[in-house]
Amino acid sequence: MADGRVVGNNVLSNSLANKSPGTREGEGYMLSSDDGDYVFAPILNRLISWLHRQLHLLFRQRAVEGTSHSCPVIFVDDETSTPLQSGKRLIDPSSTALHKRIAQLEKLVVSMTSQNNSLAGKESKSKADFDVTDDSTELHPRFGRIGLENTETSYVENSHWTAVLDGIAELKDCFDNDPEAFEQVPTSRRISTPGPALLLGNFRMLDQQQILASIPGKQEVDGLVSTFFNTTSVYLLCIHGPTFLEEYDRFWKCPEKTSIMWVGLLFSIMCMASVYQRSSASAEATRQAEQRIHIFRERIVQCLRLADYTKCGPYTIETMLCYLSVEYTQATDNQTGLWLLLGIIVRLAVRMGYHRDASNSSCLSPFQAEMRRRIWAVLYMLDSAAADQYGIPRMVNESLADAREPLNLLDGDLDPRMESLPRSRPDHEPTLIGFLAIKNRLLSTRNIITDLTGYPNKFVSYKEILKLDKIIKEQFENLPAPLKMRPINKSLTDSTGVIANRIFLALISYKSRCMLHQHYLLTARTDDRYRYSRKACIESALDILHIQESIREESQIGRRLYTEQWKFETTVNHVFFLACTILSVDLNCDLSETPAKRLLGKEIFTKIISALQSCYNIWVESTDTSREVQKAVAMLRFILMKARRLRRISLISINDVGFGYDGLSTLSNQIDPALFNHDIAPSSWENYNIDMSQFDVNGFDTILDSTHDNNQMNTVCHA
Numbered sequence: 001m002a003d004g005r006v007v008g009n010n011v012l013s014n015s016l017a018n019k020s021p022g023t024r025e026g027e028g029y030m031l032s033s034d035d036g037d038y039v040f041a042p043i044l045n046r047l048i049s050w051l052h053r054q055l056h057l058l059f060r061q062r063a064v065e066g067t068s069h070s071c072p073v074i075f076v077d078d079e080t081s082t083p084l085q086s087g088k089r090l091i092d093p094s095s096t097a098l099h100k101r102i103a104q105l106e107k108l109v110v111s112m113t114s115q116n117n118s119l120a121g122k123e124s125k126s127k128a129d130f131d132v133t134d135d136s137t138e139l140h141p142r143f144g145r146i147g148l149e150n151t152e153t154s155y156v157e158n159s160h161w162t163a164v165l166d167g168i169a170e171l172k173d174c175f176d177n178d179p180e181a182f183e184q185v186p187t188s189r190r191i192s193t194p195g196p197a198l199l200l201g202n203f204r205m206l207d208q209q210q211i212l213a214s215i216p217g218k219q220e221v222d223g224l225v226s227t228f229f230n231t232t233s234v235y236l237l238c239i240h241g242p243t244f245l246e247e248y249d250r251f252w253k254c255p256e257k258t259s260i261m262w263v264g265l266l267f268s269i270m271c272m273a274s275v276y277q278r279s280s281a282s283a284e285a286t287r288q289a290e291q292r293i294h295i296f297r298e299r300i301v302q303c304l305r306l307a308d309y310t311k312c313g314p315y316t317i318e319t320m321l322c323y324l325s326v327e328y329t330q331a332t333d334n335q336t337g338l339w340l341l342l343g344i345i346v347r348l349a350v351r352m353g354y355h356r357d358a359s360n361s362s363c364l365s366p367f368q369a370e371m372r373r374r375i376w377a378v379l380y381m382l383d384s385a386a387a388d389q390y391g392i393p394r395m396v397n398e399s400l401a402d403a404r405e406p407l408n409l410l411d412g413d414l415d416p417r418m419e420s421l422p423r424s425r426p427d428h429e430p431t432l433i434g435f436l437a438i439k440n441r442l443l444s445t446r447n448i449i450t451d452l453t454g455y456p457n458k459f460v461s462y463k464e465i466l467k468l469d470k471i472i473k474e475q476f477e478n479l480p481a482p483l484k485m486r487p488i489n490k491s492l493t494d495s496t497g498v499i500a501n502r503i504f505l506a507l508i509s510y511k512s513r514c515m516l517h518q519h520y521l522l523t524a525r526t527d528d529r530y531r532y533s534r535k536a537c538i539e540s541a542l543d544i545l546h547i548q549e550s551i552r553e554e555s556q557i558g559r560r561l562y563t564e565q566w567k568f569e570t571t572v573n574h575v576f577f578l579a580c581t582i583l584s585v586d587l588n589c590d591l592s593e594t595p596a597k598r599l600l601g602k603e604i605f606t607k608i609i610s611a612l613q614s615c616y617n618i619w620v621e622s623t624d625t626s627r628e629v630q631k632a633v634a635m636l637r638f639i640l641m642k643a644r645r646l647r648r649i650s651l652i653s654i655n656d657v658g659f660g661y662d663g664l665s666t667l668s669n670q671i672d673p674a675l676f677n678h679d680i681a682p683s684s685w686e687n688y689n690i691d692m693s694q695f696d697v698n699g700f701d702t703i704l705d706s707t708h709d710n711n712q713m714n715t716v717c718h719a
Helices: 041-065 093-120 161-167 169-177 208-213 218-229 234-238 241-253 260-278 283-307 316-330 336-351 366-390 432-454 462-477 496-520 528-554 562-569 573-591 602-622 627-646 700-705
Strands: 030-032 038-040 073-075 145-148 153-156
Touching (some): 208 260, 260 316, 316 366, 336 366, 462 496, 496 562, 528 562, 528 573, 528 602, 602 627
Antiparallel strands (some): 030 038, 145 153
């Protein structure tokens, strides 16, 4: 963004458990096969969904009953028949046949869907729900995903990873019918963190004297303040360091005369400093840091309430932004409360006019105007990132905001008494505000992608998609040299903060390409016009997962990112989830094809398996702290088991595979055998009265007989 610029589902495949494109409930296009038989896609969709539910119910009933099998069972890796034995994964023969039939029906619907697309193109645009048709290169509007669970209702846009996950019909049906199934992971403990204390906390109110009396001694506070101002957090940009230190000195001389909101800002700084110290401390020091965080967090809320933050007094936005950063570090999942808290801050900032450029106001000095631009830039970044993370629309209305991009200046370049602002430093000079400005430029492009590909009443041509792809690549290639992505082992003279900033910018660019092209990922399997999109999407997803593995390795004790790991813990998981889901959906589709029609060659197949296995190894260690991680682990377990079964993966054949970054670490080199030690022994389908005559399936036998014998469906939803 040049000076003066303003800061500013599709479900990858049509879910086989939902309506087919171009159809309404109770309707369907009559499709003809070569032998003259006729089928209705919606009926098949409902049939498959119903079969999934029945199979899942049987699995759960068998797990609850715990009864032994008297009938013969078949070892998955063995052709011999034997009674049930512990320690082996067994499958009932009748269930195996049903698995095959479900998978075969799914293949038929996938084939019919591609035919349906060409027919749907002849209807009006209002009836074109999902994919690009053969007669048009327009990308049609897509609905996101509404989740209805026992305790929560949520909506995410179609680009969110949980909406993309619907492309795996078996998992979608499993999660939709039993949302608690993916939580059944073996854990020794479960951590449940409450929402933001300001919204949900039940703290007793203290008066100003009591709050001041709880401040630690000056020497301890000095150390915490120093720790905060020596980090590279973007929240530093909300506070002008030299001005704060002047106010800090005055505070110690006469605490009683200090604004209670400023005291809340001081507690926010001390709390964030304790968070930084916790990430790099010994076990005892970590315990002490946790205690300080709890106390300081409570004091921040008490100060905000005592000062009545709704009155929008001085230091309100600065204090609340720093408090928000504290709450982010305490969350283990995407909590709605954090988004609500950010919404309060955005509304307060708009109430105070931060969205309008302060140069239009004569009552604000150049220094105040520039600090307001910095704060608005931080808010723009947080709002854009939160919308992406939570899969929801942004709160900032860019058409009503004209705040300019802040200048690339150090704190030392600014002074409250200055009459005019100095010239901005060049982009290639590394500064924290320069990083934020560049990050917002990348986010602005991603916001355009979100608006074009996900919002209602938007019809996008493929030419526009390619134009945006070019913009993404040019922005990434033209990053200033200090912020260009490079191997960590070739960044020995760079600070950890600079390395972390490079990672953030790379992840934004890679995810933007994934979001831009994911709508064509599966369409490209049958339409060569979109081959570039599929290649770009898969490559970007692999790049993202390679970065995840690098972060994991470099966050170990004594490694380069150990002190920066707190930055990644809650802010970028959604990027890894999306990349992992995209690869899983494409791999699942490839595995459902006959060998002759599979598009993944040995090399790329091995890379994808290696990347997904690495994700599994990373996330399986965190399933007791995050429901999202539990869901991702369930997905990965399912897809890796399916790959092993259908592609006959040898544990030895998954070799150490790199991702094209010289010097960067390679991913895990083998499939973890522990993945596959899950006993599933469903009861016979003959015990249930299933009237298959209610479905018109004439002509299926010919198609089913020609399907690959190994194409079985399995499920990971155990009781």
